[in-house]
Amino acid sequence: MLIRTLQLYTNNLKAQYEFYIVELGFKLLDRSDASFSFQAGSSQVIIHEELEENLHPIHFAFALQNIRMEKVCQSLMEFIELIPNQRNDHFIVDFFAWEAKSIYFYDADKNIVEFILRERDSSEVNCSFSSDHISSICEVGMPVKNCIKIANTLKKELGLVEYKGASDQFIPLGDDIGLLIVVEEGVKKWFPTQQISKYSILKLEFKVDDKIKTIIIDKEDFKIF
Numbered sequence: 475m476l477i478r479t480l481q482l483y484t485n486n487l488k489a490q491y492e493f494y495i496v497e498l499g500f501k502l503l504d505r506s507d508a509s510f511s512f513q514a515g516s517s518q519v520i521i522h523e524e525l526e527e528n529l530h531p532i533h534f535a536f537a538l539q540n541i542r543m544e545k546v547c548q549s550l551m552e553f554i555e556l557i558p559n560q561r562n563d564h565f566i567v568d569f570f571a572w573e574a575k576s577i578y579f580y581d582a583d584k585n586i587v588e589f590i591l592r593e594r595d596s597s598e599v600n601c602s603f604s605s606d607h608i609s610s611i612c613e614v615g616m617p618v619k620n621c622i623k624i625a626n627t628l629k630k631e632l633g634l635v636e637y638k639g640a641s642d643q644f645i646p647l648g649d650d651i652g653l654l655i656v657v658e659e660g661v662k663k664w665f666p667t668q669q670i671s672k673y674s675i676l677k678l679e680f681k682v683d684d685k686i687k688t689i690i691i692d693k694e695d696f697k698i699f
Contacts, residue, residue: 491521644662
């Protein structure tokens, strides 16, 4: 599954622009008074201004390529604060079952952002991180009520399959290119934080089995097109 576009909403448009474009160095595609967009490998992110104040943080991940995670960690620590690994004193998390390593940080909206590097995409080249090392958006968190029911709907309508590590409150659907992380709203915490997953607003376009599909989540409202 290839995640093509992720649309997010913010009360802090200028701060989000500074974070993603100025600090992380993503390539700007478009900017207006109400939104901006940037390239993330084969994916695009669009961030819209939203005047409603009650927006909750979400989780999403960028896949890395052609770099060592240690170099990514070292580069990012020079200008942003990484979220500590709950399992030890380091920032890099080893997901052995997923054959991947991850680091986490907050953006200007306190979204929990993940950089994930799968073993097959790692490189011994000793270079510093840049946005050129992003290959795509590879995960998007989806807090919903009755996540088992929603996951079954996604399986039936889109032909998605469960990925590794599923539970009653955490159901990853897709493959190691793109995953929808379906979690129980108000119950499941976003790893590696104590942040409880809450309803938010997002729009997601992805390609599965050569078909383009769209999911819109507007708090409790969940739609598939």
